[in-house]
Amino acid sequence: MKTLKLLLGFALSAALFTSCYVEEAHINDNPRVSLNQLLNSYDLWYVDINATQGYGETQFLQIAFTLSFDNGRLYANNNLVGIGSQGNGYGVQIGNYSAYDMILDVDHVIDGFDSFDVYQVDYNTIELYNPYNDTSYFLDGYQRSTFDYDMVFYDNIHYFLQEYEAWEKTYTSNFGALNEFDNENYLQFLSGGNDSTFRSSQDENVYNTDNIYWDYTGEYGVGNVSGNMYLKTLTLDYDFFDNEFFELSVIDDSTIELLHADSGTVYEFSGRAYIAYYRSSDTQGKITKQLDKPKKRKQKSKKVENLRENTRIRS
Numbered sequence: 116m117k118t119l120k121l122l123l124g125f126a127l128s129a130a131l132f133t134s135c136y137v138e139e140a141h142i143n144d145n146p147r148v149s150l151n152q153l154l155n156s157y158d159l160w161y162v163d164i165n166a167t168q169g170y171g172e173t174q175f176l177q178i179a180f181t182l183s184f185d186n187g188r189l190y191a192n193n194n195l196v197g198i199g200s201q202g203n204g205y206g207v208q209i210g211n212y213s214a215y216d217m218i219l220d221v222d223h224v225i226d227g228f229d230s231f232d233v234y235q236v237d238y239n240t241i242e243l244y245n246p247y248n249d250t251s252y253f254l255d256g257y258q259r260s261t262f263d264y265d266m267v268f269y270d271n272i273h274y275f276l277q278e279y280e281a282w283e284k285t286y287t288s289n290f291g292a293l294n295e296f297d298n299e300n301y302l303q304f305l306s307g308g309n310d311s312t313f314r315s316s317q318d319e320n321v322y323n324t325d326n327i328y329w330d331y332t333g334e335y336g337v338g339n340v341s342g343n344m345y346l347k348t349l350t351l352d353y354d355f356f357d358n359e360f361f362e363l364s365v366i367d368d369s370t371i372e373l374l375h376a377d378s379g380t381v382y383e384f385s386g387r388a389y390i391a392y393y394r395s396s397d398t399q400g401k402i403t404k405q406l407d408k409p410k411k412r413k414q415k416s417k418k419v420e421n422l423r424e425n426t427r428i429r430s
Contacts, residue, residue, distance in 0.1 A: 150214040150233055154184040157239065157256030159192075159204070161267070164252075164412045169421035171248025174226045175209060177412055178392055180267055182254065187211050189221060193392040195275040196368045199264035219243065232427070246427040269344050272365070273337045274412070276304040279386030280324040282371065291380025296359050301327050302351075302384060304335065310413055311335055313351060324388045337363065349373065 148156070159181045175191070176182075180198065183190040183205045192198050192206035201207065210223040219231045231243040239256040268275065276282075282302040301316040314329040321327050331353065338348040340362075347363040362374040369386040 158259040159257050160254035165416040166253040169250030171250035175223050176252050196278050204259045244423050246425045277306040280388035282384035285385045286383035288381040292378040294378040
């Protein structure tokens with residue numbers, strides 16, 4: 116991720132996180148440019164996951180925050196750690212593609228082959244319709260110079276917490292009242308399932324995160340602070356001594372600060388064992404999956420029936 120707040124001066128249009136596309140948006144189905152020209156007209160295509168129509172899922176689109184198309188090579192920002200700097204802002208190569216007659220064929224390095232009908236919704240929005248699961252994804256185009264990586268990072272910060280196997284307490288302030296949370300040394304935020312499960316441990320100085328004994332499993336929630344995009348709240352639900360409430364700040368891509376509301380104590384936690392979702396394994400550009408995790412972006416809006424007509428002839 117670029118230096119936090121570096122791009123504060125750049126404002127995204129309201130369309131970035133808009134999740135409502137009406138049927139009238141499909142009127143411009145035949146752009147005057149070729150599909151390759153259309154895909155290359157923007158550096159980044161933001162996947163507006165909340166605008167998705169249909170009940171199916173295409174795995175690589177559920178994971179990606181952005182896609183980029185470069186002469187047959189498909190790139191994605193799948194992680195929030197390093198977003199804006201990894202791959203010069205494009206992320207990592209996740210496969211190859213071919214574009215013809217408003218059809219996009221994708222050969223994904225892990226998920227294999229997918230094919231989409233492409234429709235131009237407006238000047239910077241395209242629809243990728245997968246006829247095999249009857250689901251449409253909507254992508255908004257931006258140039259790197261004006262894309263607000265920080266907005267994407269902070270709007271999806273709960274995924275950032277999931278991108279490490281564990282968070283180790285590395286600092287406790289010498290001010291603040293004694294409290295039960297002083298005894299917790301490791302936190303883990305789990306992906307998959309209901310996407311709101313955390314674990315904590317009172318182990319100390321564990322070298323291998325696989326050897327951490329997790330004493331407690333509960334639910335957590337991340338909330339917004341009005342008027343401050345860069346400050347969040349974190350609530351950990353401990354049944355045996357009630358909820359723990361914190362102000363959450365991000366120091367860098369691997370360090371978070373937690374201000375304990377009741378005691379006034381400040382903690383720092385450092386990420387251990389980074390989970391990269393599809394990364395280059397060598398200088399030749401071969402792609403491997405570092406860890407097989409069920410991480411995917413969850414659609415906050417209610418799933419709706421896709422009204423797009425399937426015109427493909429299935430073989």
